[in-house]
Structures are given as structure tokens and as C-alpha cells.
Amino acid sequence: MGAMRPSARWGIRMSAFPNANITARNGCTPGVPSPYMIMCLELSVDPDVDLVFVEYTLNDGHDRLIFESQVVKDSERLVRRILALPNHPAVVFMHVPSHGIAGYPPSHPKFEKERDIYAEFYQTSEDVEAAVSQYYDVQYLSLRTAVHHLAAHKEAPGFLWEQLFGGKGGRLRQVVGCRLAVNRLGD
Template identity: 30%
Template sequence: MTMQNGAVAATGSRYMSMCFLEHVDDDADIIFTEFAVNDQRNEPNAESFEWLLRQLLELPKRPAVINVQTFGLGYAQLTTGGDVHIAFANYYDAPLISLRNALLPQLLETRSAAPSYFAKLHTGVTDFKHINNRGHQMLADLLIAYTQRQLCTLSHPTPAPSSSSLPSYDNLPVDVEGIPPLRLFQNYNDPPAPHLSPYCSSTRTLKTPLVPAFNDGKWENWTFTATGGSAKTYIRATEPGAKIGFKVPVRGGMGRVRVSFLQSSTFGLGICKCWLDEAKDEAVLVDGFWQSPLNLAGTQTVTNKATIGEHMLWCELTGHTRDPEGRTEFRLIGIDAA
């Protein structure tokens, strides 16, 4: 058995929906997803999670996909983006294992026990946003128990009832297998969802690393190392006017090209403008500053009108910023196209 860890810290399904093959191989038999906390509860994240789930289920070996969900007590609400994922897990008949369902009722009754399931910051204060080893062990135990139940069912199958004993509703099929032709974000009368062949290049992968085709010398490969030792790599610029370009192949399906970047309220991030090919007059503004206390990877669509073929994606750091201290740094993570 080969185990592969495709997790990317502080990154949600908006990035992973188009970049998952940079982090896992396409011949997997079982894939576990976990985006309950890093996905905020909004529609773009929900749509991205559905695209990810569809594409994982479409991989050559038709892997089993199990959605695992952690939780935190240090957020504005107990509900997270993982609650929106439940609808898609149900629609695609994908199992979902929730640590919150198992543990939160106990912690509400015995609040003094909560710190023993969450990590400690270097200051010694409990980090209620991240479970610790004990929390991970409990989640693993839930996953093991579920897997054992499935193995037991396979080894002691229950005979299927005869079709004559089942209720009939307009001769509808009793058991429909396979991936639904429509996404939940489509209309009932829409054509089937396209099969995507996304392109992704990222600072977080060795398969297709993010390498510029043009750099005016003001962008640099740069690694941020957090307290505790975790490192995150970016292509960074700090000087307004800095310009960089990347070759990006569009293979069809959506005509969409996006950039991934860091969002933070504390790192002094500014605004970049990005455009495709010569369409600088259609440039979009990509803002690294947001009001959330979280530091997470964000994505921004540059265009939805890209034709099939190779293009150039350009980004230029502006002198504009919403950072209270007037800083203009920008940290690129990746680009994707589908």
C-alpha cells in the first residue's frame, strides 16, 4: 500500500479544485478530502468543492472518495464551509465523517475538556482553530470504525430484495450508479457538465512549479517560515510597477484563467492587476488584503473568455493598497486554467 499526503496548509477547495493533480496521483484507489475549516461558508467555495468532488470521482480508477471534516471553536461561528459540503456529499453519494458531530456535544456539556483536543500556540495559549494529536487520533478512530463497518458489510453481504418486491414509481430505475450528469449548480435543463482537463502551476508543487516566462527582476521566489517551523513558498513583489508573466495553456471546458495568492490582514498586502495576453484594458484587480483574521490562499478569476490554446498571463503590482500602514507587498501562489 502506498500512502500519499496531498494536503496543502491554509488552502481551500478553490485552489485544489483545479490543482489537485499537482498533489495526488491519478491512479489512487481511495482519496480523503478535508476542507471543512479552510473553506469559508460561501457559494464560490461550495461550487469549487463540487468541481473537486466530480473530478476525483472521474479519475481513471474511479476511486472511493471519503470526506473527512474537522472543526474549530475559535471561529466566529460553529458552522463552517464544511456544512455546505454536506449537500454535495449526499448528491454524489460520498461518505462524510465529521469530528464535530461526534465531539462537539460532549464539549458543550464539559467545556473544561475542550483544551485537551486543541493545539497549543508557542505562547502556551490554546489554539481553538486547530485540533491537536488527540483530536486527530479521535478523527482517525472514527475513520477506522467506518472502514471496518464497510469491510464487514462486504464480507457478509445482505441479499438484495427482488425487483418485484420493490415499489415502482413510473418505472424509474431503482439504483442509479455513476456520476450525475449535472452539477448541483446547474439548471435541470442545462447540458451535461463538461469533463475538465485543468492546468495548474504552483509554488506548492514540484510537478509543475510556478516559473515565470517573463520577470522584470522585481519578483522573487520567497519562503515564509512561521513560528513552529511550517514553511510556505511564494513569488513575491514589494515594489509598485513590478511586472511578471506566465505561459498558461487553456485546454477547454470553461475558458477560465485564475490566479491564486495569499490573503491576509496582517502581512501588509497590496493590490495587483492581472490580464490575459494583450487585454490590459480588461485587467482585474487582485487584492491581497482582507478583513478576516485568517491567512488563507485566495483565488481570483482573470477571465472566463479564454480560447483553447496557449496564452500569456500578466500581473503588475500597483501602488494601491487597503493595508492600514500603506504596504504594497503581494504574494503569488499559482495559476490555473480550465
């Protein structure tokens, strides 16, 4: 789940497995939080699905509570609904940096005072959602963990915040996220 344009390349990738019966469905509804999907799961996820990617870190927002966190409650409800589907699909949480984390600190020359907000690495609901993943023994992949050091500390070309998240950065972010998933699934 998560908004991504369909690609002609997907067919090429599936043709690498000619004897496999592969059906891919992008059932995302862009810009909605996880409570929407809890209520409308049947509209977006086929009941006989084998693998579901879930990405709501950004849309679920931030909750300062660790105990009694609404983000945790919603994530848990969604995971339980997906795991209860007839095929008991594999679930992979995909975490993207939430607002302010994918940006430069106020002391950085690229920080735009009028436009930017800044949050520290740990100021995200991702960590409490990861606890849900751990409890239910489902995989999770963190784009924040994968790129933060390269973007925030090393300013490595190809991994700058504006390349990952600005303008056409959504495409690069999707590529990095997909590669994380493919490499993890191959383990």
C-alpha cells in the first residue's frame, strides 16, 4: 500500500519467472492514514494475497505518546486485519522519513527558514510502528535508517535530501525502497 505509478518495467521483471503465476495490484489510496485502510481493506487488498507492503509512517503522522499511542493502535489493527486474510500473507512495513526528518538542520545553508521544518532522527512514529512489526513477526524496512547517515552527515551525491524527496525525488525514493525490499526478501 502506498502511492506509486505503475511501470512498464514491472512486466519485464515478471517475465523473468515464466512459470510463476504473478498478479500484482497497487491498491493504494494516496494521502490517507491507516485507519482508512482498516475500514476499507477489502477495497484495496485481494483476499487471496500472498504479500502486502504497508507504508503509513508519513500519513499517520507523529504521536508523542509511546504508551496509549493512537498510531500504534491503528498500525496494530491494520496488521491484524491483513494477517487474518485467508492466505495469511507476508507483511512488510515500509517506513519513509516523516515530516522534518528528511531535511537539513536550521544551521545548514540549505535550510529554508520560511519553508522547512526540522525534526531529529528519533522524532518519528516509525520506532513505535517497528515494535508492532516485531511483536507480530512481520518484516519492516526503514528508508530513514538506510539513507539518513548518507544524507544528513556525509551529504553523499545521489543521497541528498533534495534528490530523494524534492521534485522528482519521489521516483528515487521508490527505487531505493524497492531495492531495500528486494534485497531483504532475497535474504
